[in-house]
Amino acid sequence: EAQVTQNPRYLITVTGKKLTVTCSQNMNHEYMSWYRQDPGLGLRQIYYSMNVEVTDKGDVPEGYKVSRKEKRNFPLILESPSPNQTSLYFCASRLGGPYNEQFFGPGTRLTVL
Amino acid sequence: QKEVEQDPGPLSVPEGAIVSLNCTYSNSAFQYFMWYRQYSRKGPELLMYTYSSGNKEDGRFTAQVDKSSKYISLFIRDSQPSDSATYLCAMRGSDGGATNKLIFGTGTLLAVQP
Numbered sequence: 390e391a392q393v394t395q396n397p398r399y400l401i402t403v404t405g406k407k408l409t410v411t412c413s414q415n416m417n418h419e420y421m422s423w424y425r426q427d428p429g430l431g432l433r434q435i436y437y438s439m440n441v442e443v444t445d446k447g448d449v450p451e452g453y454k455v456s457r458k459e460k461r462n463f464p465l466i467l468e469s470p471s472p473n474q475t476s477l478y479f480c481a482s483r484l485g486g487p488y489n490e491q492f493f494g495p496g497t498r499l500t501v502l
Numbered sequence: 503q504k505e506v507e508q509d510p511g512p513l514s515v516p517e518g519a520i521v522s523l524n525c526t527y528s529n530s531a532f533q534y535f536m537w538y539r540q541y542s543r544k545g546p547e548l549l550m551y552t553y554s555s556g557n558k559e560d561g562r563f564t565a566q567v568d569k570s571s572k573y574i575s576l577f578i579r580d581s582q583p584s585d586s587a588t589y590l591c592a593m594r595g596s597d598g599g600a601t602n603k604l605i606f607g608t609g610t611l612l613a614v615q616p
Contacts, residue, residue, distance in 0.1 A: 429608060431508075431609060447603070493546045493547070495545050
């Protein structure tokens with residue numbers, strides 16, 4: 390089944406404790422991105438990657454890191470999480486080009502205390 | 503001003519009603535227009551995808567784009583309780599730029615009452 394998977398689905402952590410949210414897709418998509426979804430603000434892009442070893446900042450990159458060492462994986466790293474990073478996070482992927490469907494993962498609900 | 507504006511709702515309708523969901527936008531460069539449906543505790547799923555102006559129909563769903571007014575709509579006919587979800591509009595340009603980034607509306611929460 391073609392899909393984007395994320396782990397963990399739910400995470401409660403404390404301020405300053407480094408964490409990684411994994412994302413993997415099995416559709417051989419070049420383009421991957423991370424979003425956070427907050428009430429009243431909608432989906433905002435954190436980082437994106439156009440292919441292996443090519444990453445760039447989205448609209449809200451502060452406090453996050455990413456890497457793209459393999460085509461299928463795109464982990465999101467929070468080196469020192471803070472309460473304002475409490476949010477619902479989605480990984481997404483698609484083929485390159487503008488007329489291609491973007492597939493979303495199931496989401497990771499992160500709470501930083 | 504946000505690039506994409508969408509009424510957050512909530513919108514509550516009886517089963518069988520016609521639902522109209524709308525977004526306005528400010529960037530005339532947008533060429534691709536999408537509607538995503540997001541059920542509670544799930545990721546968004548693509549529902550409709552149109553290019554430039556015009557209508558597109560798929561079963562009970564019709565998407566309309568009016569580029570002159572910078573206004574897009576999603577109509578749901580014979581709405582069902584299973585249509586209860588958050589509907590997000592999204593759009594992007596076609597400039598072949600580095601991201602072709604999708605810009606999302608904030609979503610409209612729809613509840614269809616049986």
